[in-house]
Amino acid sequence: MSNTGGGYRNGVQKGTVKVDRPLSLNSNPKSTSSSFKSKTSLAAPTASGVRRSSTGSLGGSIGASKGDAGVPGRVRVAVRLRPRNGEELVTDADFADCVELQPELKRLKLRRNNWDSDTYEFDEVLTEFASQKRVYEVVAKPVVESVLDGYNGTIMANGQTGTGKTYTLGRLGEEDTAARGIMVRALEDILAEIYPETDSISISYLQLYMETIQDLLDPANDNISIMEDPKTGDVSLPGATLVEIRDQQSFLELLRLGEAHRFAANTKLNTESSRSHAILMVHVKRTVKGIDSVLSSENGNKSHVVKILKPSVVRKGKLLVVDLAGSERIDKSGSEGHTLEEAKSINLSLSALGKCINALAENSAHVPVRDSKLTRLLRDSFGGTARTSLVVTIGPSPRHRGETASTIMFGQRAMKVENMLKIKEEFDYKSLSRRLDIQLDKLIAEHERQQKASRDEVERITIEAQKRISEAERNYADASEKERLKYQKDYLESMKNLEEQWAIDQQKHGSGRTTVGLNDDSLSKMSSGEVVEVPAAEEFAEVKKLLQNETLLRKAAEEEIDNLRHQLVQWKRSEAAGNSEMLNLRKLLEDEAHQKQKLEEEIAILQSRLLQLSFDADLTRRRLDGSGAGIVPGGLDSLISEVKNPQLKDSGDAEKASVAKLFEQVGLQKILSLLEAEDADIRIHAVKVVANLAAEEANQERIVEAGGLASLLMLLKSSEDETIHRVAAGAIANLAMNETNQELIMAQGGICLLSMTAANAKDPQTLRMVAGAIANLCGNEKLQMKLRGGGGIKALLGMIRCRHPDVLAQVARGIANFAKCESRASTQGTKTGKSLLIEDGALPWIVQNTNNEASPIRRHVELALCHLAQHEVNAKDMISGGALWELVRILRDCSREDIRSLARRTLTSSPTFKAELKRLRIDYG
Numbered sequence: 001m002s003n004t005g006g007g008y009r010n011g012v013q014k015g016t017v018k019v020d021r022p023l024s025l026n027s028n029p030k031s032t033s034s035s036f037k038s039k040t041s042l043a044a045p046t047a048s049g050v051r052r053s054s055t056g057s058l059g060g061s062i063g064a065s066k067g068d069a070g071v072p073g074r075v076r077v078a079v080r081l082r083p084r085n086g087e088e089l090v091t092d093a094d095f096a097d098c099v100e101l102q103p104e105l106k107r108l109k110l111r112r113n114n115w116d117s118d119t120y121e122f123d124e125v126l127t128e129f130a131s132q133k134r135v136y137e138v139v140a141k142p143v144v145e146s147v148l149d150g151y152n153g154t155i156m157a158n159g160q161t162g163t164g165k166t167y168t169l170g171r172l173g174e175e176d177t178a179a180r181g182i183m184v185r186a187l188e189d190i191l192a193e194i195y196p197e198t199d200s201i202s203i204s205y206l207q208l209y210m211e212t213i214q215d216l217l218d219p220a221n222d223n224i225s226i227m228e229d230p231k232t233g234d235v236s237l238p239g240a241t242l243v244e245i246r247d248q249q250s251f252l253e254l255l256r257l258g259e260a261h262r263f264a265a266n267t268k269l270n271t272e273s274s275r276s277h278a279i280l281m282v283h284v285k286r287t288v289k290g291i292d293s294v295l296s297s298e299n300g301n302k303s304h305v306v307k308i309l310k311p312s313v314v315r316k317g318k319l320l321v322v323d324l325a326g327s328e329r330i331d332k333s334g335s336e337g338h339t340l341e342e343a344k345s346i347n348l349s350l351s352a353l354g355k356c357i358n359a360l361a362e363n364s365a366h367v368p369v370r371d372s373k374l375t376r377l378l379r380d381s382f383g384g385t386a387r388t389s390l391v392v393t394i395g396p397s398p399r400h401r402g403e404t405a406s407t408i409m410f411g412q413r414a415m416k417v418e419n420m421l422k423i424k425e426e427f428d429y430k431s432l433s434r435r436l437d438i439q440l441d442k443l444i445a446e447h448e449r450q451q452k453a454s455r456d457e458v459e460r461i462t463i464e465a466q467k468r469i470s471e472a473e474r475n476y477a478d479a480s481e482k483e484r485l486k487y488q489k490d491y492l493e494s495m496k497n498l499e500e501q502w503a504i505d506q507q508k509h510g511s512g513r514t515t516v517g518l519n520d521d522s523l524s525k526m527s528s529g530e531v532v533e534v535p536a537a538e539e540f541a542e543v544k545k546l547l548q549n550e551t552l553l554r555k556a557a558e559e560e561i562d563n564l565r566h567q568l569v570q571w572k573r574s575e576a577a578g579n580s581e582m583l584n585l586r587k588l589l590e591d592e593a594h595q596k597q598k599l600e601e602e603i604a605i606l607q608s609r610l611l612q613l614s615f616d617a618d619l620t621r622r623r624l625d626g627s628g629a630g631i632v633p634g635g636l637d638s639l640i641s642e643v644k645n646p647q648l649k650d651s652g653d654a655e656k657a658s659v660a661k662l663f664e665q666v667g668l669q670k671i672l673s674l675l676e677a678e679d680a681d682i683r684i685h686a687v688k689v690v691a692n693l694a695a696e697e698a699n700q701e702r703i704v705e706a707g708g709l710a711s712l713l714m715l716l717k718s719s720e721d722e723t724i725h726r727v728a729a730g731a732i733a734n735l736a737m738n739e740t741n742q743e744l745i746m747a748q749g750g751i752c753l754l755s756m757t758a759a760n761a762k763d764p765q766t767l768r769m770v771a772g773a774i775a776n777l778c779g780n781e782k783l784q785m786k787l788r789g790g791g792g793i794k795a796l797l798g799m800i801r802c803r804h805p806d807v808l809a810q811v812a813r814g815i816a817n818f819a820k821c822e823s824r825a826s827t828q829g830t831k832t833g834k835s836l837l838i839e840d841g842a843l844p845w846i847v848q849n850t851n852n853e854a855s856p857i858r859r860h861v862e863l864a865l866c867h868l869a870q871h872e873v874n875a876k877d878m879i880s881g882g883a884l885w886e887l888v889r890i891l892r893d894c895s896r897e898d899i900r901s902l903a904r905r906t907l908t909s910s911p912t913f914k915a916e917l918k919r920l921r922i923d924y925g
């Protein structure tokens with residue numbers, strides 16, 4: 001292309017020579033590295049630097065989701081000129097080279113004629129003197145560094161045959177280490193960066209020849225297919241040999257082995273190595289340890305320190321080194337026969353690559369990625385989320401000016417392809433789960449220790465208080481006893497004294513009485529002749545003194561008793577205080593227990609989230625690993641589809657195992673308890689987990705036993721969230737596959753709840769789940785009346801308002817199941833009278849849909865119609881509803897033999913139908 005009118009096409013016109021370099025192919029490897037590292041550290045780059053909304057990869061916008069931002073950039077392109085070879089030195093001796101390089105300006109001039117040339121600008125212009133080391137550092141090193149940081153990276157060489165692609169990429173440098181090419185140097189750098197204990201490198205080496213991918217590490221493996229993840233757009237080759245590399249020596253041996261196989265394969269096919277595209281895939285997996293943080297919070301008087309555990313991150317980078325087959329003009333090479341086919345195939349894949357690059361450069365809506373295996377293989381590696389470097393190799397000879405020009409134009413267009421680097425990393429949830437478990441164990445042990453200490457303290461205080469009380473009681477009893485004895489003793493002594501005194505007095509009176517101070521009464525007694533004994537005055541004084549002493553002693557004793565009483569009151573008070581302390585401690589214990597419960601709930605919530613995340617991570621991982629290609633994850637839906645879809649059985653088994661394992665880890669009760677969590681998100685997660693578990697027949701009994709069915713039904717009643725309704729109904733549908741559960745569902749009012757959900761649902765997927773559940777219940781003969789009484793048939797018919805074929809298929813299945821059970825009951829004589837389906841107005845819909853385009857709907861409706869027609873009691877309604885015509889049509893056109901024979905049996909055995917057919921002169925034979 002001429003430079004006139006924009007020869008330099010990088011969004012800047014020739015002359016202004018200004019290049020936007022967000023991720024530069026820098027001649028200084030250190031600055032390249034650091035500039036890139038600072039970009040990767042941006043957690044969420046803004047879209048301001050992005051010129052297009054979609055990622056410019058061969059895969060178009062696949063995998064570019066909202067909030068999944070990457071680092072913007074574009075494909076970097078370097079041009080490398082090969083020195084003149086021996087032949088050119090002779091034949092072109094009199095001619096100037098067709099190109100002139102200006103490396104300092106990063107420009108290349110392509111001669112048009114002796115006086116005119118076109119100028120092109122590249123990210124790097126490498127002259128014939130550029131060393132292999134420099135080429136590696138400007139072309140490949142930034143890509144290798146991104147791969148080590150967890151991005152995908154691609155290094156690709158394109159150019160005319162013999163211009164140095166293999167020299168640039170694949171030289172082993174066995175004789176001269178300075179000649180080592182990009183592959184060898186890249187592996188050296190990767191091996192130097194990784195830690196063998198935690199990281200790993202594995203490689204595949206392939207060749208793409210005539211649209212067939214061959215394994216260069218295992219030549220027998222010669223038709224490897226490409227797997228593309230429909231959701232992320234990731235490409236993988238699950239059939240390719242993957243060898244883990246531990247050191248440079250083993251890598252070199254594998255490269256040699258690959259080269260030998262390539263040579264042998266190409267000799268067998270009678271071709272040259274340059275006729276095939278060689279692809280080296282290097283998978284680098286690194287573990288980056290998460291940094292834990294500590295959070296402290298105040299709760300009342302207590303402060304809590306919470307350790308937040310960060311999971312390790314596993315970064316997976318993929319490096320693709322692509323040595324494209326030499327481009328050549330078919331007309332010029334004079335190819336014929338097999339060589340012509342070969343050249344066509346090469347040109348086809350290269351031109352397909354060119355077309356894709358053009359489409360991306362033009363920001364076209366359609367990128368023809370499916371046109372060749374090469375473009376399918378590079379779908380996630382050229383531009384897109386990968387860091388991409390292209391080196392275009394050219395020769396100097398003016399005789400190949402045409403090829404050189406087209407190589408240059410290829411490079412120029414590739415420079416316009418933008419990419420959005422996205423890191424490929426996953427959290428290591430398993431190790432986080434392990435660490436959470438350890439933390440939980442520690443918390444539980446600490447809590448138990450605290451509980452024990454509190455209990456011991458309460459016990460100690462109780463014992464102490466009791467000890468003090470009994471001591472006080474004992475003291476009181478002792479003191480009282482002492483006092484009593486003392487008084488008794490004093491009293492006895494006083495009595496004794498008095499008696500002695502009395503005896504002395506008596507003796508004294510007997511020897512000579514003294515009459516002192518006689519009063520009138522004494523005198524009168526004496527005059528009457530009575531003997532009056534008059535004590536001496538000192539005796540009175542002594543007795544009086546004794547009495548006074550007695551009084552004092554009694555008073556002291558009373559004071560002592562008061563004192564002891566007071567002490568007792570004090571002890572009682574301290575006992576009461578002890579009791580209130582005990583109450584406080586008891587309350588403390590209750591608080592602790594409450595906190596423990598809360599903690600356990602939080603842990604259960606975390607574990608549930610973990611469970612969901614691990615579940616998603618497992619799916620993603622398997623998808624990334626390629627084994628799960630074709631499976632669209634989506635919780636219940638995917639699980640159900642896996643269970644139902646036998647071709648997905650292998651991956652389904654792995655998933656079942658993973659869910660079962662997580663199920664064991666978390667515990668069913670905890671999962672079920674989360675169905676009542678306050679947080680709506682948690683409820684949704686929990687119901688999804690239960691639904692996933694319910695999809696496994698092995699878990700169903702345990703779920704029902706643990707009250708899961710009741711909880712799911714309760715969710716239909718209490719929740720207003722349609723997602724919850726959808727997932728819960730799906731889980732109920734799974735449980736309703738079993739006869740015992742069908743009866744339980746009915747006994748717990750399930751049909752009313754399902755009918756209510758059906759009436760309110762808007763999302764077709766919710767209706768599909770509800771219809772599926774009711775359809776399963778319809779297949780149980782014993783439940784026919786209850787089902788109809790609970791509005792089950794009306795609910796099914798009501799869902800016809802949603803015309804979604806999946807919903808209609810479930811409705812049709814339910815009606816067919818119901819009709820079959822009814823027919824069986826009528827035959828057995830347990831049912832008489834017209835069909836309840838006809839009673840409830842299902843016939844018009846059945847008749848309308850016997851010829852529905854969707855085969856699942858048609859098949860069920862045909863069956864339902866044939867079942868209804870089995871019983872004479874329905875015949876009149878069926879004739880007036882137009883069903884007879886449909887029966888005749890089924891008999892003639894239905895592809896299924898069993899349905900046809902059912903229709904035949906009906907038409908030949910029913911007198912009413914026979915009479916009507918005769919009347920209408922219809923020959924159905």
Ligand SMILES: Nc1ncnc2c1ncn2[C@@H]1O[C@H](COP(=O)(O)OP(=O)(O)OP(=O)(O)O)[C@@H](O)[C@H]1O
Nearest residue numbers: 082083160161162163164165166167168274325326
């Ligand atoms: N930069 C260079 N310096 C010295 N010699 C070179 C250089 N580039 C290529 N050569 C030589 O040119 C010849 C052709 O190189 P090479 O095989 O790498 O080309 P190619 O583009 O891979 O060819 P094909 O497409 O046919 O595979 C080889 O002999 C190689 O040693």
